[in-house]
Amino acid sequence: MIGIIEYGAGNIRSVSNALNRLSVQHFISNKHHELNKADKLIFPGVGEARSAMDALTRVGLTDWLKEVSVPFLGICLGMQLLFDRTTERSTDCLGLLIGTNERFNSEQSVLKVPHMGWNQVQHKGNCSLFAGIAPGELFYFVHSYYAPLVSATIGTTDYGVQFTSALQQKNYYGVQFHPEKSGRIGLQLLKNFVELC
Template identity: 50%
Template sequence: MSKNEKVVIIKYNAGNIRSVSFALERLGITPVITDDHELIRNADKVIFPGVGAAGSAMAYLKERGLDTLITSLKQPFLGICLGMQLMCKYSEENDTKCLGIFDLNVRLFNKDWRYGNSYLKVPHMGWNTIDHLKSPLFKNVPENSYCYFVHSFFAELNTDTSIAQTSYGVEYASALHKDNFYGVQFHPEKSAEAGAIILKNFLDL
């Protein structure tokens, strides 16, 4: 990407904003952190991070009109963790109607499901692999690369929009894509070399 391109991180009440900002700075990009509609609309790339609860996050977005702004954007847009989940149509967390960019439900991991020889620990926290990679977002990222996850809810698999999947008691979508919208369930900013490549690929879209 050109060093002159403007990269915006959306500021709202559910963000791991600083760690995303630092990861971009390591790639030579100084992002603007803002909730200003005009700055977001005029950005070349938009990143929508998230750590927190779906219900309160959606309430905050609606209060500030960010929900309708986000769905109207045309530039490359990347949701991270809760950010990706909020891009789906519905989350079981707080019985929340979300942005509806992806026609998918977000469900709670079931502690009665098995993972290997034991039952699931919820949240799903730590390193896990991503596979079935099929997007320019994963250029030069090998199948079964390890990425860093922290989440209790997951997006269902969908053949139209899933561009990566991960297994944790169930096969679920660890990345999604539709039009200009991308989402990743893992934290690329905490995922070492694979995460840095993914962020750079997004910036190069």
């Protein structure tokens, strides 16, 4: 059973719809005693980092999130919050990974921000999250801040700068893109997380 962490800052329904497509049983909750019963957790996130951290504090999940022992998948902002900091309203995040999320710079280049649309994810092909997914496949991204390259990086994407589009540290996985919105390839990645991670 997959637990989807609901804290008022996620595209819960899209993730739930995708799991329905895969016929994967799941539930949605913001209570850690319920989420503790899940075999795996998905941590979606959209919107602004400070509000998301505040929302997590309100529902009392901040410390619990740092001590999860089951496979855990952070999506989009849900991945960025695993780092210790973001320059988005100078917000302290969960601190499971060392590094700071920064904003794409639209002033020094012709980049449009947010980075929105289908872009390639490069990976070495040795992570179960990407089983059956070729390096360079396209996933759907929507974000204005990006995660730095770190030792946990398992996937990278280029948008004026190389950034972390997928990562793994122990049981914590994260993807910057939206697998739930990335068509057949995105479903494959979610299936991999459910079956292989």
